[in-house]
Amino acid sequence: MFVYKIDREISLKLVELNDAEQLFELTDQSREHLREWLPWLDTNTKVEDTLNFIKASMKNYAEHCGINTVILYKGKIVGVAGYNEIDWINKIAYIGYWLGKEYEGNGIMTRVSKALTNYAFNELNLNRVEITAAVENMKSRAIPERLGFINEGCKRQAEWLYDHYVDHVIYAMVAADWPS
Template sequence: MFQHKIDEEVALKLIDLKDAEAVFKLTDQSREYLREWLPWVDKTIKVENTEEFIRESLKDYVEGKSLTTFILYQGKLAGAASYNKIDWQNKIVYIGYWLGKDYQGKGIMTRVARGLTEYAFTEMQFNKVVIEAATENKKSRSIPERLGFTEEGCIRQAEWIHDHYVDHIFYGMLADEWKE
């Protein structure tokens, strides 16, 4: 089972069905906050929706398609972070993340993204890490910017969120740049 300690306060653990109720509760408590940028929130209306997500994520993990983890902050569930897509052929991972409202502003997600990036380069021996975020999602965009990722471009109308399309900015980090 995948577990990865980031530092003394932050760790990642492979998602597990036994955590479904806690994840649903965190989602529900942060619903209005998360809803602005995450279209799946409106479809997550009961614990069974979270259980279905976990089952699908575990299937994708076993098949090597993705890796979804829960973020633990001081031992408490704080959010989720993933390699949303693992491209084994080209050695590229795509990171995604969300954090409960009460856990914002503590530097958690920057540490998580740094840890996932480091893991992709050192443990997996991958060549590239990509993070994408809606152009107007300043908090999400600040993570790769803070870590020195390169802004590689904009995909217009990349995602439908509730009642409109949003553009996405793509950020990339190469293994040799990370080492520098």
């Protein structure tokens, strides 16, 4: 099982079937908050939907094309983070994340994103890490900015969010620019 200890408070653990109930409960408790920026909330309405996400995540991990982990903060699942996709040909990891509403403001996601970037460069020997966020999602955009990622531009109408399109800002870091 993949477990990556970040610090005394935070670890990343490969999402597993037995995480389904706790992960669904966290999703459900944060549903309205998360719905502002995540397009999948209306299709995740029962534990079985979370189980399907976990099964797809396990398949991606087995096929070496993605890694989804639960974020453990003081031993409790507080969100999800990982590589939504790994492009081995071009050596790029695409980081995605979300955090339960009550856990925001503790620096958790910044530490997690930093650790995922370190892991991509130092363990997976990738060359580039990307994080995208909706233009108006200032909390999510603050994470790559805080870590020194470069704003490489905007993808117009990059995502359908329930009833409208949102533009995405693309942030990237390359291995040569990442402080070891």
